[in-house]
Amino acid sequence: MKRFHIFWFRFRRNRAAAGGAVVLAAILALAAFGPVLYDVDPFEMVGRPFMLPFDRYPLGTDVAGRDILAGIVHGARVSLMIGVLASVAATIVGVTFGAVAGYYGGKIDDILMRTTEFFLCIPSFVLAVVLVAIFQPDVVTVTIAIAVVSWPSVARLARGEFISHRDREYVLGCRAIGMPDWEIILLQIMPNALPPIIVVSSLMVATAILTESGLSFLGLSDPNLVSWGYMIGVARTVLRSAWWMAAIPGAMILITVLAINLVGEGLNDALNPKLRK
C-alpha cells in the first residue's frame, strides 16, 4: 500500500495528468450512466433532420432525424468498451509472447519475434479493415481485429524488459533455490517489468478508440450499435452544410484520446524507474 501512496503522490503532482484523469472520469461516467439518464434510442427518428443544436434537442438531429446527443451518449459506451477490451486483449497476448521470447531467448525467441514482426510490417489499419471485412462486422470481431493489430508493440516492449531482467542476479538466485521457470516469469520478473507495459497499454486504449472510429467511419462496425466514428461517417456527406454533425462526435474522440494520453504520460512519469527518488 505504501508503494501505491508514492505512486499516487507522484501522479497527482502532474497537473496535466490529473486534469486528464478528471476528464477521463467524466467520459467514463457519461458512458456508464448517460444511456440510463438520457434514455433516447439513438436509432429512432425523433424529429425533422438537420435540426440545429439547442433548438429542440440539445445537440440537434442528424441527416435521418436522429438525436445526436443520444448517439454521443450511447457511442461513448461502445467506443470506450472496444478500446479498453482490445487493449487488454492485446496486452495479454503481447506480454505472453514477449515474456516467453525474452526469458528463454534462442530459437524460441526467434520464432516468436519473427511472428511478431510479420504482424508489425503490415500496415495496421489495413490489416484491421481486412480482418473485419472477412468476418462479420460486430463488436467482437472489431475488438479482436484491433487487438490483433495492437499486440506486437507490447510484445517487443515486454521482450526487452524480460531480456534486461533475465540475467540479473535475483533471477539467478531464484533459479539457484530451485524455482520453476513459470514462477520466475510470472511472479519474479513480471512485477519488475510491468510499469512500462502498463504505460504503453494505457496509451494503446487511445489508439484503439481511433482505430475503431476509423473502422466505423468506413461502415465496418456493428450495424446495431452507434459509435462516434459511425456518426462522423454518416455526417461526412453533409460536411459543408451541417459541419457540427461531424464536429461533435469528432470533438468527443479528440477529448477522450487526449485525456487518455495525458493519463498515460502521467503514469509513465509516476512509474518510470529512471525518474525515481
Next chain:
Amino acid sequence: MSQPVLDVQGLSVNFRTSHGVVNAVEDLSFQIGEGETVAIVGESGSGKSTAALALLRLIPDPPGKIVSGSVRLDGTELLTLSESEIRHIRGFKIAMIFQDPMMALNPVYTIERQIGEVLQLHLGMSRRERLLEAIELLRLVGVPAPEERVQQYPHNLSGGMRQRVMIAMALACRPRLLIADEPTTALDVTVQAQVLDLIQGLKDKFGMAVMLITHDLGIVAETADRVVVMYTGRKVEEGSVTEIFDDLRHPYTRGLLGAAKWEEGDGDMLREIPGTVPSPFDMPTGCSFQPRCPLAEARCLSDRPGLETFAPGREVRCFIAGEARS
C-alpha cells in the same frame, strides 16, 4: 576422510561462441568434506564462477554445456538428474550466495516473502510457519530486530544486512553444501569480516561443506581449510592452506601471493603478475601460464604439463614444480 559431501571429477564446461568453442572449465576435480571450507582461487576469467554454476547445472545452455565429468553430492550423481530432480537439489541440498547482495534480491518483494519462497518450495510450509521461520533465520544470521526487518523491502537494508538475508535464505533448508561466490567483494571491509565469521560459524553449527570462491587471499588464509588455484579453466595447484602459503609450488600461485602481499621496501609500487590472462580464443601453446611465467623453459612452450600428485590432496600442474619451491 570418509565420503566427501561434494565430489567433482573431471568436470569440463564448454561455451560455443561465434568465434569458436571455449573451454571455460577443463578437467576439474576436487572434493569437499563435511565441515570443510575449500577456497577456489584465481583471477577473473579463470572459470571459478562457471565451475560453481555447473555444480547446480545453472550454466546457460546454449551457449554453455557441461561436456563431461561427474558431480556427486553425498554419492548422488547430479549431472544425470532430470530437470525437476535437480530443481529439488537447488536451494535444498546445495545453496548459493552471490557476489552482489544489492542485485540478488528481488526489489519488489519483502524479505519475508523472499525467504518464504525457499521454505515453500522445498519444505511446503504454511504462511504462518514461513513467517516464524523467516524471523528465526534472520535472528540466526544476526539481523537485529528481525520482526521488523522481515516486513521490509531490500532497499530498506544496508549491503551487509542484505548479504545476511541472502545467507539466511541459503541456510533455510540446512543445505549440505554452501557455494559462496565472492560473498564479500561488494561489502565494506569492516562488514566483510563479520559476514565471513558468520559463514564459518554456521558451517560448524550445521556441518555444511563450503565452497568459497574468491580472489582475496586474505580471506583464504583466514577461512579456508584447503585451496584450489585455477587458471584458464584448469586447476593448477591444490593443497591445504598451510601448504599453499608456506610451500607453494606453482609460479602462478606465487604470483597471486606476491600480488597480495605488500612488503617493506615496495614503496608505492603494487606488485602484479606481468601480462594478462590469455584470451580464450588465443590460448598459448604448451602451458597456458607460460607467457607470464618467470621460470618458463623450452618444454613449457611446447608441451602441456599434467597434474602431478605429491600427496593426497596435494597436486600441482607444472613441470618444474619439484624445483620451484619457495
